[in-house]
Amino acid sequence: MPASSPSPVxxxxxRLFGAADADLVAPHLAPFAWSAGDVVVExxxxxxxxxxxxxxxxxxxVGDEVVADVAAPALLGxxxxxxxGPASATVIATAACVGGRVSRMELSSLIGANPEAAAAIVxxxxxxxxxxxxxxxxxxxxxxxxxxxxxxxxxxxxxxLGAA
Numbered sequence: 044m045p046a047s048s049p050s051p052v053x054x055x056x057x058r059l060f061g062a063a064d065a066d067l068v069a070p071h072l073a074p075f076a077w078s079a080g081d082v083v084v085e086x087x088x089x090x091x092x093x094x095x096x097x098x099x100x101x102x103x104x105v106g107d108e109v110v111a112d113v114a115a116p117a118l119l120g121x122x123x124x125x126x127x128g129p130a131s132a133t134v135i136a137t138a139a140c141v142g143g144r145v146s147r148m149e150l151s152s153l154i155g156a157n158p159e160a161a162a163a164i165v166x167x168x169x170x171x172x173x174x175x176x177x178x179x180x181x182x183x184x185x186x187x188x189x190x191x192x193x194x195x196x197x198x199x200x201x202x203x204l205g206a207a
Contacts, residue, residue, distance in 0.1 A: 044192040055116035056143070064163040068095075071153055071160050072143025077136040090123030091147045093168050099140025105132045112137070118171040120144075124173055128155035 056065040072095060077083050084090055096115045103111040122131050127147060145164060153161040
C-alpha cells in the first residue's frame with residue numbers, strides 16, 4: 044500500500060505563521076468549526092485557547108460594544124492564552140468559521156515533545172498580542188496606530204524570541 048502524502052497546510056495558516064512555521068504548527072492544532080451567530084468566547088469566562096481563524100469572520104465585543112470585526116486569517120484569544128486569565132471580550136462568529144486551536148495545557152506538553160513547534164506558536168501569539176497592544180495604545184491616545192512602531196515592536200519580539 045503506498046504511503047499517504049501529508050495533507051497540504053491551509054493557505055491562511057501559511058499567511059499567519061509563514062510556510063516553515065505553519066508546517067511545524069499545523070499538526071498540533073485541533074480543528075474547530077463555528078456557525079454564524081455562535082458565541083465562541085464569553086467575556087469573563089476561562090479562556091485557555093489560542094485560535095487560528097483560517098476562514099470566516101467574528102465580532103469582538105466588550106460589554107455591549109463591538110470593538111473589532113476580525114476576518115480570517117487571524118489569531119484570536121492571545122490575551123487569555125498568554126496570561127491564563129478570563130476572556131477580556133466576547134467573540135461571536137459573524138460568518139461560518141473554520142480553523143485550529145491549541146490550549147495552554149497542550150502548549151506545556153508540546154514544549155517537551157516538539158520545542159520548535161511550541162516556540163513558533165508562542166512567537167506568533169506574542170506578535171499578535173504586541174500588535175493589538177500597539178493598536179490599543181494608538182486608540183487610547185486618539186490616533187491611528189503608526190506602522191513604524193508596530194514593525195519595530197514586531198522586529199524586537201522576533202529578535203528576542205529568536206535568541207531564546
